[in-house]
Amino acid sequence: MISSFPPGLIMIIGALLIPFLPHIIRQIYMMVLILVSAYALTLGFGIHSKIEIMDIQFIIFQSDALTLPFAIIFHIAAILNVIYGAHEKDWNQHVAIMSYSGAAIAAVHAGDLLTLFVWWEATAFTSVFLILASKTQRSYKSAFRYILIQVCSGMFLLAGAILLMSETGNAEFKNFDINSLYGQLIFIAFGIKAAFPLLNGWLQDSYPEASEIGTVALSTFTTKLAIFCFAKSFAGTEILIIIGAIMTFYPIFFAVIENDLRRVLTYSLNNQLGFMIVAIGIGTELAINGAVAHAFAHILYKGLLFMGMGAVLYRVGTCKASELGGLFKFMPITAICTIVGAISISAFPLFSGFVAKSLIMSALGKEGLVFVYFMLLFASAGVLHHSGIKIPFFAFFAHESGIKTKEAPLNMIIAMIIASALCILIGVFPSYFYEILPHQIQYQPYDFSHVVGQLQLLTFAAFAFICLWHFKIYPPELNSTVLNSDWIYRKMIPGILLPLLGLISDINKKIEQFIVFTFISIKRFFSDTMIKNKVFDREVGQDTLIVVQLFIILLIFIFVWKIYL
Amino acid sequence: MKHLIEKFGKINTSVLFLCIIFLILELIGHRYGETSIEDILFFPAFFGYLSCIIIFKIGVSLRSFLMKDEDYYDK
Numbered sequence: 001m002i003s004s005f006p007p008g009l010i011m012i013i014g015a016l017l018i019p020f021l022p023h024i025i026r027q028i029y030m031m032v033l034i035l036v037s038a039y040a041l042t043l044g045f046g047i048h049s050k051i052e053i054m055d056i057q058f059i060i061f062q063s064d065a066l067t068l069p070f071a072i073i074f075h076i077a078a079i080l081n082v083i084y085g086a087h088e089k090d091w092n093q094h095v096a097i098m099s100y101s102g103a104a105i106a107a108v109h110a111g112d113l114l115t116l117f118v119w120w121e122a123t124a125f126t127s128v129f130l131i132l133a134s135k136t137q138r139s140y141k142s143a144f145r146y147i148l149i150q151v152c153s154g155m156f157l158l159a160g161a162i163l164l165m166s167e168t169g170n171a172e173f174k175n176f177d178i179n180s181l182y183g184q185l186i187f188i189a190f191g192i193k194a195a196f197p198l199l200n201g202w203l204q205d206s207y208p209e210a211s212e213i214g215t216v217a218l219s220t221f222t223t224k225l226a227i228f229c230f231a232k233s234f235a236g237t238e239i240l241i242i243i244g245a246i247m248t249f250y251p252i253f254f255a256v257i258e259n260d261l262r263r264v265l266t267y268s269l270n271n272q273l274g275f276m277i278v279a280i281g282i283g284t285e286l287a288i289n290g291a292v293a294h295a296f297a298h299i300l301y302k303g304l305l306f307m308g309m310g311a312v313l314y315r316v317g318t319c320k321a322s323e324l325g326g327l328f329k330f331m332p333i334t335a336i337c338t339i340v341g342a343i344s345i346s347a348f349p350l351f352s353g354f355v356a357k358s359l360i361m362s363a364l365g366k367e368g369l370v371f372v373y374f375m376l377l378f379a380s381a382g383v384l385h386h387s388g389i390k391i392p393f394f395a396f397f398a399h400e401s402g403i404k405t406k407e408a409p410l411n412m413i414i415a416m417i418i419a420s421a422l423c424i425l426i427g428v429f430p431s432y433f434y435e436i437l438p439h440q441i442q443y444q445p446y447d448f449s450h451v452v453g454q455l456q457l458l459t460f461a462a463f464a465f466i467c468l469w470h471f472k473i474y475p476p477e478l479n480s481t482v483l484n485s486d487w488i489y490r491k492m493i494p495g496i497l498l499p500l501l502g503l504i505s506d507i508n509k510k511i512e513q514f515i516v517f518t519f520i521s522i523k524r525f526f527s528d529t530m531i532k533n534k535v536f537d538r539e540v541g542q543d544t545l546i547v548v549q550l551f552i553i554l555l556i557f558i559f560v561w562k563i564y565l
Numbered sequence: 566m567k568h569l570i571e572k573f574g575k576i577n578t579s580v581l582f583l584c585i586i587f588l589i590l591e592l593i594g595h596r597y598g599e600t601s602i603e604d605i606l607f608f609p610a611f612f613g614y615l616s617c618i619i620i621f622k623i624g625v626s627l628r629s630f631l632m633k634d635e636d637y638y639d640k
Contacts, residue, residue, distance in 0.1 A: 256624030257632060365599025373600060381616035449596045453603065455587045457613035463584050464617035466577045475625060481637040483630075490638055 004048045006061035006109050007040040007071060011078070011102030012122070018098060019091045026091070030082045030098055037105060038075045041068065047111060057170075059111025065438040066292070070108045070228045072436060073296045074101065076422070077220040077303060084307055084415035085213035096129035097217045104221035108228055113161035113171040113186070116229070120157055120189075123222055124150030130214030131206050139209040145486070146206040150222075153192035160185030176233045187234060193226035194277065195270050197246050201486025203270060204254075208262040208319070212310030215262060219269060219306050220299050227276045227295050236283025244281055245375045247274025252382030254484065259477045261319045261391055262309050265302065268345065268387040271379060272298050278376065279360045282367055285439035290359030292437050297352035297426060301344035304419040305391060308338030311408035311416070312395055321394035321477035325401040334408045335396040337416035344423040346388035346458055347380060349451045352426035355433060358445040358454075381461040388458075389465050394477060522548075584610070 014033040021029055040048075041063070049061035063071070078101035085093065103126055107119035124147060131143040161171045163182035176183040195203040207218050234240060248271050255267035272294070279291035311334045312327065313319045328335045340351070347353035357380070364373040407413070426433045430445055468474040526548060570578050588607055597604050634640075 252620055253624045253627050254631070256620060257628050361599060370600050370602070374602075377612060378616045378619075381613050382620050384613075385617055385620055448594045449598065452587060452590050452594065452596050453598060453609040456584075456591070456607065456609035459580060459584045459587055460610040460613035461617040463580055464614045464621075466580055468618075468621055470573065470577060474621070475628070478632070479635045480632045481635055482632055483637075 004043060004061060005040060006049055006106055007037045007075075008102040008105030008107075008109065008119075009060075010037050011105065012099045015095045015098040015102065018095045023089055026094060027082060027086050030094065031079065033098065034075055034078045034082065034101075037102065038071075041071050041075075050111075056114065057112070058115045059173075060106075060115050061109050062111030062173075063109060066228070066232055066288075067108050069292050069296055069436050069438070070224070071105060073299050074105045074108065074221065074224075077101070077217075077299050078105075080303060080307075080415050080419055081213065081217045081220070083411055083418070084216055084310070086411035087409045088213055090133070092129060093133050093211060093213060096126050096133070097213070100126035100130070100217060100221060104225050107225055110173055112173050113157065113164065116173055117154060117157050117161060120193075120225075121151065121154045123225065124154065127218055127222060130218055131210045133211040133214050134209055136209070142206045142209040145489075146202050149192060149202040153189045155189075156185050156192070157189035160189060173232065175235065178234065178237050178239065187237075190226050190229045190233070191243075193222055194230060194273055195223060195226075195247075196243055197250065198485045198488075200247075200251075200270055201484050201488070201490075204263055204266045204484050205486045207266045207269075208260055212313045216303055216306045216310055219265070219302050223269065223273055224295050224299060227273065227280070227291065230277065230280045231288060231291055235280055235288055238281060240277050240281030241369065241372055242281075244274045244277030244279075245372045247271065247277055248376055248379035249274070252379060252386060254482055255382075255386035255390070257480075258482050259321050259480055261321055261324070261395060262306065262313070263482075264321075264386055264390060265305055265309065268305075268383065269298075269302055271383060272302065272345070274379070275357065275360055275376060278372060279363060282363050282369070284363055284367065285441055286359060286366065286443065287363035289434070289437040289439050289441060289443075290356065290363050293356040293359055293433065296433075296436075297344070297356040297423070300419050300422050300426070301341045301352060304337060304341035304416060304423065305345065305387065307412065307416050307419065308334055308341060309391070309395065311412050314412070315405045315408060316403055319395075320479060321390070321398075322479055323401060324395045324403070325398040326396070327401070327403065327405065328396040330403075330405045331396070331407050333413050334416065335392065337413075337420045338395070339392045340420040340423055342388045342392050344427070346384040347454060348458060349446065349454060350424070350427045352423045352433075354454065355427055355430035355445045358450055359443060362443070377457070381457060384458050384461045385465060389462060 011033050014029070018026055018030070040061070043063070045064050045068075047059055047062045049059075051058050051060060078098075081097050081101065082094075085097065088094065100123060103119045103122035107116055107123065110116040110119060128143050128147045128150075131139050131146055133139075160182045163185065164176075165171045167180075167182065176186055178184065178187055192199050192202075203223070207215050210218055230240065251267040251270040251274075255264045255271070258264045258267060276291045276294050276298075279287040279294065309319050311331065312324065315331065316324065316327070318324065344351040344353045347357045361373065361376065364376065408416075434441075434443060465474075573581070588610060591607060598608065602608065
């Protein structure tokens with residue numbers, strides 16, 4: 001029996017009422033739902049709710065030191081999403097966002113893999129409506145690919161869960177062995193949602209196609225849910241260090257050449273996930289704190305950057321660097337908030353990114369992983385280049401685009417200011433932030449070496465960009481499509497399969513023609529010979545042919561019978 | 566100074582001055598890194614500058630084979 005209501009579930013059930021409420025009441029109602037859901041977090045750690053269906057036990061509400069920071073930030077993000085999307089009159093997106101947020105929160109509190117699977121799929125089926133909300137041909141196609149891949153991830157998870165149940169008798173959501181088959185299946189399921197290298201195409205394909213409020217919500221939940229799952233099930237799995245290092249590294253180059261600024265942010269998201277994956281792979285208390293802190297801070301500053309670009313998209317109708325520029329004088333508050341997000345993601349001291357990323361870098365240094373350490377340091381300079389400078393510079397400064405517009409709606413500004421304030425507060429008061437992390441450790445990010453080293457790295461990287469731009473070495477942004485791993489299933493596989501299917505179709509036709517020709521020949525043969533010899537004294541027709549065929553089959557049957565019996 | 570601002574712009578000159586200040590700070594205090602290589606004088610500054618240039622160079626070279634027409638997938 002349910003003893004207490006799991007967080008998130010109230011948001012999913014409550015979302016069903018949203019279409020029937022007038023606009024203002026709807027916004028207040030959604031806030032209340034989130035606060036009621038958050039109240040369940042006060043119950044403390046432990047298993048709070050279980051249900052039993054057909055002798056299978058589902059742990060639907062379990063909380064511990066790892067779930068708490070994710071639950072807190074997911075609730076904060078849900079509130080910010082409601083404020084940011086308050087101008088939207090269409091109830092479809094509000095229902096999708098509320099149930100999507102609720103599903104992600106419920107997933108974090110799942111105590112077994114079958115419960116996790118239910119919410120895992122729920123996040124996919126609710127979030128796809130945010131991509132469809134753009135109502136463009138591109139978004140419809142993208143949403144279709146998105147849901148296919150998300151469901152595929154769910155199938156891997158279900159297969160892993162069933163295999164685990166058959167081997168151990170339960171599907172408890174715990175630490176898994178990567179060397180077991182079920183462990184590998186679950187690892188792939190999480191890896192798809194965490195946008196691992198070559199499995200990341202869906203992220204850059206779908207997020208920029210969503211509505212301006214949809215992308216903000218999407219950037220928060222799906223990938224960070226995967227990070228939570230990795231932290232819970234695969235902490236200390238060494239292969240994650242290699243995968244994470246690759247993730248931090250290669251998206252930088254794609255982000256540099258990408259023209260769509262929201263797509264640049266998705267590459268940046270991929271790169272930031274890499275930092276978290278590396279930390280989970282290290283698996284020490286400091287590193288796990290680093291991964292969780294980074295996920296927490298990242299939801300805020302990446303959400304803020306997506307909010308800024310969403311506001312630009314809402315007002316101007318495009319997010320292409322080649323078409324934007326000079327918007328600072330029309331959208332100064334949006335620009336300042338975006339700059340705060342950019343400074344935070346670049347990990348400048350006194351901003352959230354610095355206090356989170358320092359934990360990961362220190363963990364790497366302590367474990368002596370020098371090569372990976374420098375890969376991440378290189379990636380940090382890359383983050384400054386594509387997210388710290390490129391995003392605000394090309395949208396609000398660069399050249400005069402000639403676009404005249406007005407500041408973002410008030411609700412968007414409020415959401416951006418709150419997110420900016422949180423980025424700064426976390427950066428200024430890290431000790432309060434560190435208290436909610438899973439492990440209690442003593443760590444001081446603000447020492448002379450950390451601060452001066454980071455400031456030198458970032459200011460000189462910024463200076464390099466300035467030199468490239470000032471001396472006109474930096475090439476102009478162009479309207480283009482940058483090939484990513486989704487090219488494999490959008491171009492390469494159809495490119496191989498379609499001619500192959502054509503060839504199979506041709507062969508099939510030839511075989512059909514041959515069979516028809518053979519039967520006609522047999523028919524003619526029997527007709528001619530039997531008529532000539534007056535066997536039946538009538539023209540051999542279809543019925544005769546069937547009799548002959550049955551006779552041949554009977555002969556074959558007798559032949560086989562004799563051989564085997 | 567005035568000539569520099571005129572030629573290089575206010576923001577760019579400010580960043581240049583910040584760079585110089587952070588280099589001087591290293592000379593005043595003792596900076597150490599997470600790894601021994603980082604203890605080299607002005608290492609983060611060199612690393613940051615070079616990384617940005619390398620990222621730019623690789624990014625530009627990737628343009629030729631990763632960048633396609635905007636309607637590439639619609640064809």
